Amino acid sequence: MEIFSVRALFCISLSFVLGATQKGVSVQMFPNERTTLDDCHLRFYKLLEEPEVKPAFGMPVPLKEFAHMGAIGWSQVNGTILWQCGGTLIWNNFVLTAAHCAVDSSNQAPDVVRFGDINLFSADDDMYAQQLKIAEIIRHPEHKYASYYHDIALLRLEKNVRLHDTVAPACLWLDDEIRFRKLEATGWGKTGFAEEQTPILLKVVLEPMPNDRCDEVYNQENTRKLRHGLQDQHLCAVDDRMDTCEGDSGGPLQVKLMHNSKITPFIVAITSFGSACGTSSPGVYTKVAPYHDWIVSTMRKKGAKVDENTYNSTICALRYVHLREYDDAVITLKEVDFTSYNSDLMRITVINHENHFVEIYWENDTRDDCHGVIIDEDTVLTIAECADSKGVPPTYVTYLGEKAAPIGKIHVHPGFSRNQPYNNIAILKMVEFLDLPIPFQPSCIWHDHDIPETALRAIGYGRTDINEFFYDGDKAVLDATPTLLTMSSTIFNESSCVLPGKYSKMQLSREHLCIGNDIFLVPDSCLLLLGSPVNEYKYVEDRKYHVTFALSQFGRDCGFGEYILATRLSSHIEWMKSVLLSAYEDTVSALTFFDPDLHEDSRCETGTGTEGQCVPIANCSVPWRQLKFCSSSKIVCCPLALSYNPQRNSMHPELLACPQMVRKMKRSIPPASMVIIGWSTKSGIKFRCLGSIITKLTVVTSASCLGRTVPQIVELLGEGESQNARLVIDGILKHPDYNSTHHTNDIALVKLRIPLTWGEHVHPTCLWTNLTHVPLVMNMVFPDREHPVAFEHVTAMYNSDCQRTHPLAVQSSQICARSYNRPFTCMTGIDQLRWDSPTGESYLIGLAVNEPECSEWRYMIFTRVSSFLDWINANVF
Numbered sequence: 001m002e003i004f005s006v007r008a009l010f011c012i013s014l015s016f017v018l019g020a021t022q023k024g025v026s027v028q029m030f031p032n033e034r035t036t037l038d039d040c041h042l043r044f045y046k047l048l049e050e051p052e053v054k055p056a057f058g059m060p061v062p063l064k065e066f067a068h069m070g071a072i073g074w075s076q077v078n079g080t081i082l083w084q085c086g087g088t089l090i091w092n093n094f095v096l097t098a099a100h101c102a103v104d105s106s107n108q109a110p111d112v113v114r115f116g117d118i119n120l121f122s123a124d125d126d127m128y129a130q131q132l133k134i135a136e137i138i139r140h141p142e143h144k145y146a147s148y149y150h151d152i153a154l155l156r157l158e159k160n161v162r163l164h165d166t167v168a169p170a171c172l173w174l175d176d177e178i179r180f181r182k183l184e185a186t187g188w189g190k191t192g193f194a195e196e197q198t199p200i201l202l203k204v205v206l207e208p209m210p211n212d213r214c215d216e217v218y219n220q221e222n223t224r225k226l227r228h229g230l231q232d233q234h235l236c237a238v239d240d241r242m243d244t245c246e247g248d249s250g251g252p253l254q255v256k257l258m259h260n261s262k263i264t265p266f267i268v269a270i271t272s273f274g275s276a277c278g279t280s281s282p283g284v285y286t287k288v289a290p291y292h293d294w295i296v297s298t299m300r301k302k303g304a305k306v307d308e309n310t311y312n313s314t315i316c317a318l319r320y321v322h323l324r325e326y327d328d329a330v331i332t333l334k335e336v337d338f339t340s341y342n343s344d345l346m347r348i349t350v351i352n353h354e355n356h357f358v359e360i361y362w363e364n365d366t367r368d369d370c371h372g373v374i375i376d377e378d379t380v381l382t383i384a385e386c387a388d389s390k391g392v393p394p395t396y397v398t399y400l401g402e403k404a405a406p407i408g409k410i411h412v413h414p415g416f417s418r419n420q421p422y423n424n425i426a427i428l429k430m431v432e433f434l435d436l437p438i439p440f441q442p443s444c445i446w447h448d449h450d451i452p453e454t455a456l457r458a459i460g461y462g463r464t465d466i467n468e469f470f471y472d473g474d475k476a477v478l479d480a481t482p483t484l485l486t487m488s489s490t491i492f493n494e495s496s497c498v499l500p501g502k503y504s505k506m507q508l509s510r511e512h513l514c515i516g517n518d519i520f521l522v523p524d525s526c527l528l529l530l531g532s533p534v535n536e537y538k539y540v541e542d543r544k545y546h547v548t549f550a551l552s553q554f555g556r557d558c559g560f561g562e563y564i565l566a567t568r569l570s571s572h573i574e575w576m577k578s579v580l581l582s583a584y585e586d587t588v589s590a591l592t593f594f595d596p597d598l599h600e601d602s603r604c605e606t607g608t609g610t611e612g613q614c615v616p617i618a619n620c621s622v623p624w625r626q627l628k629f630c631s632s633s634k635i636v637c638c639p640l641a642l643s644y645n646p647q648r649n650s651m652h653p654e655l656l657a658c659p660q661m662v663r664k665m666k667r668s669i670p671p672a673s674m675v676i677i678g679w680s681t682k683s684g685i686k687f688r689c690l691g692s693i694i695t696k697l698t699v700v701t702s703a704s705c706l707g708r709t710v711p712q713i714v715e716l717l718g719e720g721e722s723q724n725a726r727l728v729i730d731g732i733l734k735h736p737d738y739n740s741t742h743h744t745n746d747i748a749l750v751k752l753r754i755p756l757t758w759g760e761h762v763h764p765t766c767l768w769t770n771l772t773h774v775p776l777v778m779n780m781v782f783p784d785r786e787h788p789v790a791f792e793h794v795t796a797m798y799n800s801d802c803q804r805t806h807p808l809a810v811q812s813s814q815i816c817a818r819s820y821n822r823p824f825t826c827m828t829g830i831d832q833l834r835w836d837s838p839t840g841e842s843y844l845i846g847l848a849v850n851e852p853e854c855s856e857w858r859y860m861i862f863t864r865v866s867s868f869l870d871w872i873n874a875n876v877f
Contacts, residue, residue: 086251
């Protein structure tokens with residue numbers, strides 16, 4: 001008897017899923033007992049979602065990478081201008097440069113600054129150029145031309161520049177710590193020893209060098225202008241190719257920092273002096289941070305409306321956000337005069353909340369920096385560091401906004417040691433189920449070490465204003481409201497992982513995941529949430545699921561510039577199984593794949609070494625741990641004692657022939673195989689039960705629905721000639737062990753007085769025969785006022801899931817299922833659980849158990865029809 005075709009899917013963790021394919025339709029089967037953690041996409045099955053539409057927009061954008069860069073010039077009597085220094089626009093009318101640029105070799109002061117012109121000797125790009133006169137030059141009061149100390153100056157322009165994409169002030173890097181691995185210098189300087197000045201603005205990537213090493217170079221060269229050596233005010237940097245080119249004195253040494261998916265230049269230092277190309281000598285730069293107070297006070301004295309907060313990194317970055325370039329990550333097309341963007345490609349996205357994310361708290365508020373991820377209705381994963389605070393365990397979690405739940409038990413990985421980034425994982429079991437609304441699904445655990453993605457998402461926290469996406473023309477409004485952030489982060493291997501300074505020497509192992517972004521953020525834009533999930537959405541059978549790959553341990557600025565280190569879940573699957581699976585055992589060796597020499601009815605040896613027979617999997621109740629396939633994925637080697645062999649068990653011929661017969665029939669919709677059962681009353685026939693036709697004389701229904709009185713009438717639900725046809729009941733038979741108190745063995749047979757005639761509008765329901773698996777997605781069928789019956793999708797769950805909230809013991813002869821259209825599931829014995837095969841036949845899988853006190857239950861219980869096959873076969877009419 002072939003009931004359906006099946007295929008076995010061995011997922012990454014060797015979890016077991018059964019499926020059937022027919023004409024391109026995929027069918028998945030679900031086991032009764034839980035033996036794996038890699039079942040999230042089945043256990044919390046989601047109906048098909050509509051595909052997301054990604055927005056895009058575009059607008060013309062001129063070149064604006066160096067909108068702050070100015071060329072400082074000396075006007076000549078012949079009308080030409082000598083461009084001999086560079087400078088940085090830092091306010092509408094102020095330029096920052098080197099103090100030694102205050103005069104040239106002839107002791108003449110510069111008189112003009114030119115912005116928005118990449119090529120100084122061509123008129124091709126002059127449409128964006130702005131050239132302004134210098135009104136005043138202010139050198140640092142401690143600067144002396146005879147030395148390279150305090151080499152910094154301000155130029156006050158005669159008027160304000162016109163702010164534009166190509167002309168906009170830069171920000172200042174005010175932190176004493178310079179942790180950037182790369183910096184950029186720009187200018188129109190000489191490209192090599194004895195070479196002419198380049199007409200095109202050039203940039204060079206430099207690497208910072210420790211001052212003591214730099215001192216060694218210049219001490220050897222006996223540099224007279226550094227008599228006291230390099231000081232804290234100095235920054236040393238060298239071309240990463242060890243080929244330093246002479247740039248513009250006074251020009252910027254800068255870093256591009258990201259915010260709002262825009263890029264803002266921050267000036268770290270000013271070019272002071274350096275050696276010519278080919279000497280492998282570093283350049284020396286004057287740091288900006290030590291001179292912040294002097295810069296602000298000088299500008300204020302000269303009329304600028306600035307204060308100590310003007311160059312606050314957040315305020316400054318937002319001031320000109322509408323003029324900045326977009327991050328390359330969001331650019332989808334870039335041409336000379338047109339650039340298009342897609343906001344869905346942002347590296348950082350502001351989110352209102354993260355469904356799967358929880359915050360972990362202590363009653364005494366000793367700690368508030370711990371987080372975790374929901375992986376089950378009563379289970380949270382976090383890092384072991386968050387399992388206590390000064391020896392005190394956390395007491396509750398908050399989730400989905402304002403909801404809170406007490407923690408019942410904490411399991412810390414036994415291999416974890418405090419202050420060590422190994423085995424850093426813990427499990428929090430809640431006292432009761434989390435209040436998860438529809439259509440919420442817990443996050444799925446990724447089981448494989450290999451990750452089929454190049455980037456994953458991490459979760460952080462930061463100000464709203466510095467992270468919101470701004471379109472060109474949108475000016476920022478300061479909004480310090482903290483918000484959740486999700487970051488798209490590239491996956492790096494061990495050799496390319498860049499960790500924060502104190503972790504830089506750490507030995508990474510297989511259990512670690514390194515993710516991040518090479519670009520740095522504006523300071524304080526994002527704080528990584530410890531214990532939060534490193535995650536992504538994955539599609540399984542065209543359905544989207546949230547998947548957690550790792551748990552964040554640490555990562556400065558959310559992994560931008562220096563990366564995030566996280567604990568891979570795949571490395572700790574066995575430990576999680578030992579905690580979360582009640583009957584856990586390592587079953588890898590029990591799995592056996594196909595044997596092409598074994599066909600249906602062949603004798604075989606099972607995975608446990610006992611004698612068996614190759615039968616359709618629907619006819620075998622073998623536990624999956626003992627599974628062995630025969631010639632195809634729909635035939636398994638079943639122990640003889642567990643094989644439901646029609647020949648051996650003398651199955652009723654109508655039950656045996658059902659699948660093949662129904663497939664060959666021209667048939668109507670499923671109600672053609674169903675009836676409603678009625679009782680004669682003084683006011684007429686009262687119908688209150690559904691039944692499924694299984695032979696010409698037999699209908700199956702719930703014993704609890706029949707109650708204590710005997711019905712008299714069944715009415716066929718099929719359309720056409722048989723519509724509204726009523727037949728007389730000849731008798732009923734309830735299961736002898738039916739218990740109305742415990743709702744067990746809730747099944748009954750109804751005998752018809754006159755046999756039915758099969759046809760398009762009347763045909764049988766086939767019986768589901770597999771004891772260990774049911775289809776993942778089924779239909780709960782119930783009466784409907786407007787139609788004969790209504791259907792609602794339900795999904796199979798483990799019996800242990802039902803047991804967590806069910807007041808009575810859930811039997812192996814029962815099925816646990818859940819509806820994802822409503823939070824609580826109440827039924828009466830009137831409902832039936834059915835499955836429509838891709839090949840056309842309809843199977844009766846379960847009968848609803850009449851449980852009126854179920855208003856707060858998450859799951860529903862059905863009587864498992866396959867558990868009563870022998871009784872049905874022995875008593876069928």
